[in-house]
Amino acid sequence: MAFKIGEVYRITNRYLEIIHDKDIFSKPVSSGNGLHIVGMLNSYISIPLYNTQNAIGIIFEQLEPSKERDILFNPKNESIISKIRLIGTFNPLSKSFKRGIDYFPTLGSDVFTIEEKDIEAIYNSTLKSDQASLQIGNDIYFNQVKINADPNILFGKHCAIFGNTGSGKSCTVTSILQGVYLEKSRLQNATNKSLKTIIIDSNEEYSNIFDVEGIKPDWVTLKDYNDLELSHKDLSFYELTQLLKEDSPNVIPYLKTAVKKLKDTENVDECIYFEFSQLQVEIENAVPEIENRGRMVPDTFTIGFLKHIIMRIKHFSSDERFKAVFNKTGNTIEDFLNSDTEQVLILSLRVANDILALFVYMISKSIFNYKTNPAHRRKDNILLVLEEAHRYISTTSTDQMNNYYIDKLAREGRKFGVNLMVSTQRPSEVSNTVISQCNSLIVHKITNNRDLEFIRNTIEYDDKSQIDLLTSLKQQQALVLGEAFAFSSLIRIADANPLPHSETPKIFTNE
Numbered sequence: 001m002a003f004k005i006g007e008v009y010r011i012t013n014r015y016l017e018i019i020h021d022k023d024i025f026s027k028p029v030s031s032g033n034g035l036h037i038v039g040m041l042n043s044y045i046s047i048p049l050y051n052t053q054n055a056i057g058i059i060f061e062q063l064e065p066s067k068e069r070d071i072l073f074n075p076k077n078e079s080i081i082s083k084i085r086l087i088g089t090f091n092p093l094s095k096s097f098k099r100g101i102d103y104f105p106t107l108g109s110d111v112f113t114i115e116e117k118d119i120e121a122i123y124n125s126t127l128k129s130d131q132a133s134l135q136i137g138n139d140i141y142f143n144q145v146k147i148n149a150d151p152n153i154l155f156g157k158h159c160a161i162f163g164n165t166g167s168g169k170s171c172t173v174t175s176i177l178q179g180v181y182l183e184k185s186r187l188q189n190a191t192n193k194s195l196k197t198i199i200i201d202s203n204e205e206y207s208n209i210f211d212v213e214g215i216k217p218d219w220v221t222l223k224d225y226n227d228l229e230l231s232h233k234d235l236s237f238y239e240l241t242q243l244l245k246e247d248s249p250n251v252i253p254y255l256k257t258a259v260k261k262l263k264d265t266e267n268v269d270e271c272i273y274f275e276f277s278q279l280q281v282e283i284e285n286a287v288p289e290i291e292n293r294g295r296m297v298p299d300t301f302t303i304g305f306l307k308h309i310i311m312r313i314k315h316f317s318s319d320e321r322f323k324a325v326f327n328k329t330g331n332t333i334e335d336f337l338n339s340d341t342e343q344v345l346i347l348s349l350r351v352a353n354d355i356l357a358l359f360v361y362m363i364s365k366s367i368f369n370y371k372t373n374p375a376h377r378r379k380d381n382i383l384l385v386l387e388e389a390h391r392y393i394s395t396t397s398t399d400q401m402n403n404y405y406i407d408k409l410a411r412e413g414r415k416f417g418v419n420l421m422v423s424t425q426r427p428s429e430v431s432n433t434v435i436s437q438c439n440s441l442i443v444h445k446i447t448n449n450r451d452l453e454f455i456r457n458t459i460e461y462d463d464k465s466q467i468d469l470l471t472s473l474k475q476q477q478a479l480v481l482g483e484a485f486a487f488s489s490l491i492r493i494a495d496a497n498p499l500p501h502s503e504t505p506k507i508f509t510n511e
Helices: 022-026 067-072 116-124 169-181 237-243 252-263 278-285 300-318 320-326 332-338 353-372 404-416 432-436 449-458 464-472
Strands: 004-011 016-021 028-031 034-037 044-048 054-063 079-091 096-099 110-113 133-139 146-149 159-162 195-201 220-224 289-292 295-298 344-348 381-386 418-424 440-443 477-482 489-493
Touching: 044 116, 079 116, 116 133, 116 146, 133 169, 133 477, 159 169, 169 195, 169 418, 169 489, 195 332, 195 353, 237 252, 252 278, 252 300, 278 300, 300 320, 320 353, 332 344, 332 353, 353 381, 353 404, 353 418, 404 418, 404 432, 418 432, 449 464, 464 477
Parallel strands: 159 418, 159 440, 195 344, 195 381, 220 344, 381 418
Antiparallel strands: 004 016, 004 110, 016 079, 028 034, 044 054, 044 110, 054 079, 079 096, 133 146, 133 489, 289 295, 440 477, 477 489
């Protein structure tokens, strides 16, 4: 039952202040998560408005009146001031909630607690009864209150998941994907699911997250870098020059001549496979000969300034770690996207950062080219999960290729049915273009000041003071905000089962 906890004392454009007696805090209230104290920090309050609506707010700061202001209060009663951030209005008759405030409460208005059933109605009132919804978790204090997201926004626009290592970030990614693809009863009103998911698993955490009783479903495909095919034939000539780090006007003609000969075409951008290691041979064959002591020999001066590109070609063609690109003819991504049965592709890519960056470039290019083709525009939407994104789409990268197609997907992918789920423990090190395009966020515990400041300055949200909460969150707790949610709030993420391979190892045991 809702009851009065205070009165409005001060009104500003940014927040309200209410006065309530200290003894109000002696009243514990039972919730699904045990007892909690009335009027505590981050709890919700309701203030009746004259138009039968209720203003809904969150307590974000509490303090005792300063001595200079004691005369404003009854000296017989010890008082507390709570600052309230208003988040919207609630109609108790229709059980509908609307973000934002049209009319402010007046001074002296009574302030009430909110009943558990009304909290759930507020959380979920932005979703229609017949609209698809995905349960992300539960309220921290009322664990019977389900927190739902609009999956058409969560996966139809870009989203991001931040958090320190060990805060539950990987489990959140797993929980969300399991809620979509496994029978968890968390995805409602979604009989038709038009979504294919590709997971960049750079730490080999997600290989078993969809297994049912230890068996991998037929609709899940798992590939490591040995099985991956992302052929160099899909690179344009310009991309090839960038990969080989070559822009010299003295070298480019030799490279172009070699590519034309190997492809047997005048169009150097044509998608035709050739033996990459033969580039070195054809470049050397193109070197003009000069007379030296009565016989014709290759010009050593020309060979000298071609040495750099020849060494790069040798590096790529001889290094087994790059064989997915330089020794394969197919395209794993296109095969998956053309499949009628496969729904999830897990790419287990535990490789060095420079190799991973090239793989991600080829993967994102394949996705972009596939979905921008008018013939494929109406096929399944694609969700690209970028785990540990700071490793390969970094703001500090000087390689022009690294972020190019990921940035294009961030800016333009939504129009073509391609969306990103960016997961990282260092958001300040990820491409600003990508992060700024994320419409919904799930943020776990973050303690690094640089990352906190980055979130504060980059992301649009209701109240920047909420960012201060991130340093004290427990494992599996998160701040959710953005378009997919009714309003920004603290929740406990739904359990993942099976768990990803990301648990903290036990160093000392008594076994």
